[in-house]
Amino acid sequence: MKKVLFFNPPGDAIYLRQYYCSQTSKANYIYHLVDFNILGGIISGYFDVEYLDAVVNKYDVSACLDKLSKIDYDYIIFLTGYVSFDSDFSIMKKVKALKNVPMIAIGDIVLSKADELLSENEFLDAAIIDFTSPDILNYLKGNFNEVYSMFYKKGNEIIRPTPKENSRIFSIPIPRHDLGMNYNYRHPFVKRYPFATVLTDYGCPYKCKFCVYSTFRYKYRPVADVLEELRYIKNLGISDIFFLDQTFGSKQDRYMELCDGMIKKGFRFDWFCFSRVDVLDHEMLSLMKQSGCHTIMFGVESANPALLKEYGKGYDHEKIRDTFRTAKKLGIKTMGTFILGLPEENRESILKTIEFSKELDCDYASFNFAVPRMGTELRMKALKEKLISEDNRKMDQSGSFITLDTATLTKEEIVKLRKKAYKSFYLRPTYLWKRLISINSLEQLIVQLKDGIKIIQNVILGR
Numbered sequence: 001m002k003k004v005l006f007f008n009p010p011g012d013a014i015y016l017r018q019y020y021c022s023q024t025s026k027a028n029y030i031y032h033l034v035d036f037n038i039l040g041g042i043i044s045g046y047f048d049v050e051y052l053d054a055v056v057n058k059y060d061v062s063a064c065l066d067k068l069s070k071i072d073y074d075y076i077i078f079l080t081g082y083v084s085f086d087s088d089f090s091i092m093k094k095v096k097a098l099k100n101v102p103m104i105a106i107g108d109i110v111l112s113k114a115d116e117l118l119s120e121n122e123f124l125d126a127a128i129i130d131f132t133s134p135d136i137l138n139y140l141k142g143n144f145n146e147v148y149s150m151f152y153k154k155g156n157e158i159i160r161p162t163p164k165e166n167s168r169i170f171s172i173p174i175p176r177h178d179l180g181m182n183y184n185y186r187h188p189f190v191k192r193y194p195f196a197t198v199l200t201d202y203g204c205p206y207k208c209k210f211c212v213y214s215t216f217r218y219k220y221r222p223v224a225d226v227l228e229e230l231r232y233i234k235n236l237g238i239s240d241i242f243f244l245d246q247t248f249g250s251k252q253d254r255y256m257e258l259c260d261g262m263i264k265k266g267f268r269f270d271w272f273c274f275s276r277v278d279v280l281d282h283e284m285l286s287l288m289k290q291s292g293c294h295t296i297m298f299g300v301e302s303a304n305p306a307l308l309k310e311y312g313k314g315y316d317h318e319k320i321r322d323t324f325r326t327a328k329k330l331g332i333k334t335m336g337t338f339i340l341g342l343p344e345e346n347r348e349s350i351l352k353t354i355e356f357s358k359e360l361d362c363d364y365a366s367f368n369f370a371v372p373r374m375g376t377e378l379r380m381k382a383l384k385e386k387l388i389s390e391d392n393r394k395m396d397q398s399g400s401f402i403t404l405d406t407a408t409l410t411k412e413e414i415v416k417l418r419k420k421a422y423k424s425f426y427l428r429p430t431y432l433w434k435r436l437i438s439i440n441s442l443e444q445l446i447v448q449l450k451d452g453i454k455i456i457q458n459v460i461l462g463r
């Protein structure tokens with residue numbers, strides 16, 4: 001049987017390039033490569049699969065080339081992204097020189113630049129723009145007439161996707177969670193290791209104007225399939241789950257069925273997820289808690305009502321306060337994520353957001369720079385207001401570098417304000433004490449200490 005190698009190329013930072021959103025890890029966390037697990041599930045039985053994650057294993061380029069030279073593979077699928085494409089493509093040229101096999105790219109940059117990347121890079125053979133599609137199997141088998149959602153080369157020609165209007169419901173074989181089992185993936189919210197990262201839908205049904213997931217055609221998996229995947233994960237010995245769905249609870253009936261299923265089947269997982277404050281009412285939050293949910297990450301974004309309205313968030317600050325209070329009462333931890341540096345922002349609006357993060361009394365806060373992601377309305381606005389140029393490509397939401405000035409703030413001022421946000425939120429003595437006494441295992445203590453140190457190094461002491 002021919003073998004496909006899934007490869008996460010090395011870099012000089014902890015890159016998170018999975019699920020079409022690339023960034024550097026602000027702290028020390030790095031979670032599973034869902035794209036590879038799902039693609040691995042799709043091709044299993046037809047192709048052997050091997051997996052090399054050079055980021056989590058901290059291999060440098062020469063160590064990678066050495067390892068690759070010892071693996072017998074027939075195709076290579078690699079991750080790349082706006083955060084690191086220069087370095088990724090230079091590494092992949094060396095990999096091609098080592099072994100001349102078809103190379104297939106996946107990552108946020110291929111969503112919008114596949115055509116350019118294929119024309120500019122002779123070594124590149126194809127690009128995947130939907131990793132939940134069965135097209136990869138048809139491509140690898142040479143059934144090109146059945147490939148609808150990929151870019152690929154045929155001789156000198158680039159064949160572009162011819163999307164079919166698929167149903168909103170999609171099924172995939174059980175993802176290959178076993179592939180990443182021996183790697184040191186970690187996340188500060190995990191209560192009990194080992195953990196797994198699970199995706200039950202694709203994209204997001206909401207339309208926030210700065211968000212790349214709003215540009216995907218939203219679709220979701222049958223709950224029965226997800227429960228089957230969870231059974232498989234349970235048998236692998238997994239204790240905690242990171243649901244990577246961007247808005248857990250968005251189709252409430254479906255998510256209630258999922259939580260109900262987890263309870264009835266007695267899985268007893270601990271789990272955490274992303275959601276929105278306006279989709280989780282008391283009933284839903286209670287059911288989530290009963291089925292093992294311990295932490296929810298909510299996009300709060302800004303303390304400024306005009307900005308919430310402008311960017312299509314669709315909820316107000318009373319709703320935010322209310323949902324955070326309810327989660328707390330039920331014993332669910334919360335993280336608020338905030339965007340700093342939208343084009344309309346000024347110093348006062350950012351300071352107000354920092355104060356709001358503390359007022360909410362959330363357990364964690366994440367302050368991110370506004371990033372004009374390809375395909376978003378924020379990007380169109382930034383171009384129109386000449387805050388970026390058309391050829392702007394390099395982007396990182398976590399803030400190893402910053403892309404946008406605002407009307408009244410320079411990039412440097414926004415960076416300083418973000419440092420202030422982190423210091424002001426995390427270095428409160430009452431907060432530090434609360435955090436310390438909430439740790440319930442040595443493993444969690446180690447992960448959280450390492451994350452804390454990285455945040456201080458990268459964000460507070462960094463540039």
Ligand code: SF4
Binds near residue numbers: 205
């Ligand atoms: S709800 Fe979250 S994931 Fe969905 S579009 Fe808005 S910001 Fe993106």
